[in-house]
Amino acid sequence: TQLLEQSPQFLSIQEGENLTVYCNSSSVFSSLQWYRQEPGEGPVLLVTVVTGGEVKKLKRLTFQFGDARKDSSLHITAAQPGDTGLYLCAARMRTGRRALTFGSGTRLQVQP
Amino acid sequence: SAVISQKPSRDICQRGTSLTIQCQVDSQVTMMFWYRQQPGQSLTLIATANQGSEATYESGFVIDKFPISRPNLTFSTLTVSNMSPEDSSIYLCSVAVSAYEQYFGPGTRLTVT
Numbered sequence: 001t002q003l004l005e006q007s008p009q010f011l012s013i014q015e016g017e018n019l020t021v022y023c024n025s026s027s028v029f030s031s032l033q034w035y036r037q038e039p040g041e042g043p044v045l046l047v048t049v050v051t052g053g054e055v056k057k058l059k060r061l062t063f064q065f066g067d068a069r070k071d072s073s074l075h076i077t078a079a080q081p082g083d084t085g086l087y088l089c090a091a092r093m094r095t096g097r098r099a100l101t102f103g104s105g106t107r108l109q110v111q112p
Numbered sequence: 113s114a115v116i117s118q119k120p121s122r123d124i125c126q127r128g129t130s131l132t133i134q135c136q137v138d139s140q141v142t143m144m145f146w147y148r149q150q151p152g153q154s155l156t157l158i159a160t161a162n163q164g165s166e167a168t169y170e171s172g173f174v175i176d177k178f179p180i181s182r183p184n185l186t187f188s189t190l191t192v193s194n195m196s197p198e199d200s201s202i203y204l205c206s207v208a209v210s211a212y213e214q215y216f217g218p219g220t221r222l223t224v225t
Contacts, residue, residue: 031212042116042204042216043155050212088154090214098143098208102155 003027004089004103012109013079021074021106023089030092032072033100034063037086046074079110114139114207116217124223125195132191133220135205140185143208146178149219150201158203161188195224 005024013019023032031050035043047056049065049072056063060083062075076083086107090100115138125131135144144161159167159180167180182188192199205217 033212033214035216040218040221042206042218045213045215048212090155092211098211098214099145099157099160100206100214101157102147105154 003093003101004091006087006089006103006106008106009104010107010109012111015080015110015112016078017110019076019079019108021076021087021108022071023073023103024071025091026070027091027093028069030069032065032069032089032091034072034074035088035090037088038084043086043088076108079108081110081112084108084110113213114141114209114215116205116207116215118203118205118217118220120220121218122221122223124225127196127224129195130191130193131195131222132189133203133205135188135190135217137186137207139209141207141209142185144182144188145206145208145214146180146188146190147204147206147216148201149204155204158190161190192222195222197224200224 007022033048034046037043047063052067052069054065060077064073088105089103093101117136119134146158147155149155157170158173159169161167161180161182163182179191200223202219202221204219208214
């Protein structure tokens, strides 16, 4: 059973379109991180959200943490081919546990 | 942040052999982890590499199969022992520099034939 469910699993869109990726769990997180991974590379940290209801923006990417700290979303505005990659949410599932549990991942393909 | 390097970046190994993967960090870190990423999948934690003591393994991973060393605060090794094709994966080293920041190495892509 995946503790962190991501949806959708795959997404293929045209350049300029908007999209949203979701990360859900039945557990409460102490914090949640979003990563992007490109082929042949390790995951790169995009953002960490900590407070329920928090919204963070990173250029065209908007990250939101649910009020109850059980879910999060990543919204990309006007997607570009450079946004192509595997998007992963990850959370520390128990207080004091520093290791991350990863979501199932969303593979995004942005067509020029 | 932290800069992490891994060696080798990739390898093709024969069934039954062992491979040791090295992870080097550019600063001293307390928390270091090893993850596995099977083809087309997300990341699964193998173990936490503890400096000066035995690694802490996750369910489904055992020391005999994945022995880990952590001789100091900047270096760790993971050995994949008695390999089978099912061990073909990307192995990733990771460090936590704070409660909210965890960084990854570029990974070691292992193919077992």
